[in-house]
Amino acid sequence: MTDETTPRPSAPGDERRDRPALSRKNLLKGALLAAPVPLLLGGAPALARTLRPAAERGERLAPTPYCDDGDDPTPPQMEGPYFKPNSPRRTSLVEPGTRGTPLTVGGYVFGRSCAPLANVLLDFWQADENGAYDNVGHRFRGHQYTDARGAFELTTIVPGLYPGRTRHIHVKAQAPGRPVLTTQLYFPGEPRNATDAIFDPALLMTVRTVGSGKEADFDFVLDVPGTPPPTTPPPDPGATWRAGTDYRPGDRVAYGGAPYTCLQGHRSQAGWEPPNAPALWRRS
Known part of the structure; x- marks a missing residue:
């Protein structure tokens, strides 16, 4: 071999x-801050157990x-x-x-x-x-x-x-x-x-x-090709958050029956829903 x-x-x-400050992996890792379960986003892994202490110290993740x-x-x-x-x-x-x-x-x-x-x-x-x-x-x-x-x-x-x-x-x-x-x-x-x-x-x-x-x-x-983990969440009929929207700091949305406030300006996309992206959204 x-x-x-x-x-x-x-x-x-x-x-x-x-x-870069934002990436698929950073957002998947950030999901660990919002949920203690081992699997998130329809099977994506919860990553980097050092993120919570680093975030609490105000350090860059x-x-x-x-x-x-x-x-x-x-x-x-x-x-x-x-x-x-x-x-x-x-x-x-x-x-x-x-x-x-x-x-x-x-x-x-x-x-x-x-x-x-x-x-x-x-x-x-x-x-x-x-x-x-x-x-x-x-x-x-x-x-x-x-x-x-x-x-x-x-x-x-x-x-x-x-x-x-x-x-x-x-x-x-x-x-x-x-x-x-x-x-x-x-x-x-x-x-x-x-x-x-x-x-x-x-x-x-x-x-x-x-x-x-x-x-x-x-x-x-590893240098192994593959399909990225799924990031499309189940429908949430009560959500005001929408993919493809330009959000600014301070904007407020609802998702999963909870209110969230935008922390960083960004264009939303599937996988960056508020519960899964604590770098972008804070639960109000």
Whole structure:
């Protein structure tokens, strides 16, 4: 099978590329703020569990990497010298006696159309807390598959540092019958990010401290074509909101039996109904 491992040049530092404020993926993610259910918009996934804290802090909601119906997939990176095949299938790399800062990495895998991808193979490997790889057994190595929503979750520790590299986690991702993407995930705020020649800011995870451990989020975008998730809602005879309308900040509409106030000027379209687009509408 083909292995997409060609390194991509990267700029030093943690700065993200500027991205448009609105996209299909941002709006689908924003729906998580308005509804706690796992599936929205007729089967579209609820995404990026970091959005609610970020919104509460007033920060810009920027997914990594950006997915907007045709944008670049997650960039590949070199495999490195420590990959081993035949890792055990497991979602936790923590074993009895494991030391280090606990870390949970979660997210989703999408195709180029932003449709979630089920049964994607994700093979992770990393250094231990001292920066050493187990090249004899399979410590801190394991593979899993995304669920029906395209979601994954990995329980591990924050990897240690070793000479010449910043802190990182290796991963291979393969959708059924598609080529393998080999890449690496990085931690924001690491001093060595600025000096690591391989580091790519497009591969930064969103990381936060929770108790004595860390939680991180990352959404993969694979070079897989597909049909975007449906966004046409069922009819709402009492709604005054209409697709194709130019709304201005302060405009008020009704939808789903509730009043909403427009927050950002925009031309409405299917999928951007007020309950599903908290970046555009606030329930009054």
